[in-house]
Amino acid sequence: MKKKLKLKQYAVLLLSGGALLFSFEAYAHSKNSHSRMLPAAPENSDYYNNGMPNKHKVELGKLLFFDKVLSGNQNISCATCHHTLTDTGDGLSLPVGEGGQGLGMARHTGVGDNAIHARVPRNAPPVFNLGAREFSRMFYDGRLEVNPSHPSGFDSPAGDDLPMGLDNVLAAQAMFPVTSAEEMAGQVGENMQADAAAASDFPAVWEIIANRLRNIPEYVDLFKAAFPDEVTQASDITYVQAANAIAAFEADAWRFDNSPFLRFLKGDKKALSKSAKKGMKIFYSRKKANCASCHSGPFQTDHDFHAIAMPQIGPGKGDGFDGHSDFGRERVTGDTEDRFKFRTPTLSNIALIAPYGHDGAFNTLEAMVRHHLDPETSLLEYDRSQAVLPSRPDLDAIDFIVMDDQQRVDDIADANELDEKHLSEKQFGYLMDFLHALTDPAAVDLRMNTPMRVPSGLPVAD
Structure with missing residues (x-):
């Protein structure tokens, strides 16, 4: 009886002289930090x-x-x-653009005078x-x-x-x-x-x-x-x-708005597995992974810019003393406080879209998530074999110029905004299960979106 009376005290809160009514369900949700941050599922009007x-x-x-x-x-x-x-x-860390040949990971840098002049500096x-x-x-x-x-x-x-x-x-x-x-x-x-x-x-x-x-x-x-x-x-x-x-x-x-997670938000409480639900709590918990501090909303992005100590590979965007760095948001604002900040990506179908990062530095979702948990250590110990870059000697020679310069690596580390997070391997596994639950089953096979021909008469695929 005492417990019921205590809960009723939350039915009405007096705020600035006005009454703010809380439903019992809303109060119950407020007791769990992950529930408090869960977004609403998107409606047709949101498109x-x-x-x-x-x-x-x-x-x-x-x-x-x-x-x-x-x-x-x-x-x-x-x-x-x-x-x-x-x-x-395209499955590559950095695209092979105009002049290349082939598709996906089979695409190469082209031949002769028609070959590419440089890699595209950011991941597709x-x-x-x-x-x-x-x-x-x-x-x-x-x-x-x-x-x-x-x-x-x-x-x-x-x-x-x-x-x-x-x-x-x-x-x-x-x-x-x-x-x-x-x-x-x-x-x-x-x-x-x-x-x-x-x-x-x-x-x-x-x-x-x-x-x-x-x-x-x-x-x-x-x-x-x-x-x-x-x-x-x-x-x-x-x-x-x-x-x-x-x-x-x-x-x-x-x-794609029919992932297990979005179905869960729409009311299908069986859409998520038990382990994915545990991973969801870790994702939204401020005391655990705290992913939702940036990856918020139904598509898991705050649309803002953050520096997370991402390794810099490839030709860069023309920044720095030799032009091989990429200063990210600073290129737009001119504010040095925005250096190395990049837009938070949506996590829709995240398990399908390796490599990860603005320059595709991480080839697996697991590696990308582990980087978020300890960005500075991950940067300093970056495994270069993760870079998916079709080889050509002159391009290979500049791919890791920034990573070979300790001062520039330290500058990227100093700009990092993320705190180190500690998860057990079991908790990490739950988190990965949740991230896989962001995949809409309809996204697994997109072949029906490809035309057999185009009006120009040019080949659709190389």
């Missing part, structure tokens, strides 16, 4: 177009995503680095659930983000050159890989797209691609169907429309 994009846009976007016609030398598509056979990534991120409205920033450093006060609606590397009419930040993101020499444009002198990209003439790049599409009759018909109010003839086609279609495809095809 662009209520999760139902225009089917004609989706079909057009699917073909464009896999068509090499968007690239300067007609030899690479968006799908090359974000393929259905590699769970919308997966494209899962980016059609959710909560994703308002793109790229590891957040250099593209929603800004309603800007005429285009976004802050971006294109500045005032970014056109209006983009449906969302996912569409805005699709404007940029085609402007990168290493990714899709090619090198100076190889083609008009590459020359325009080298001059940072982004509007010229987008017009060159749009003109290619205007000259493919099948694409003209597809654009008319997808944009009936905008396109009545070939000359009406723009690259903004192409980007909007690509975003519609990505948002529709790669929306």
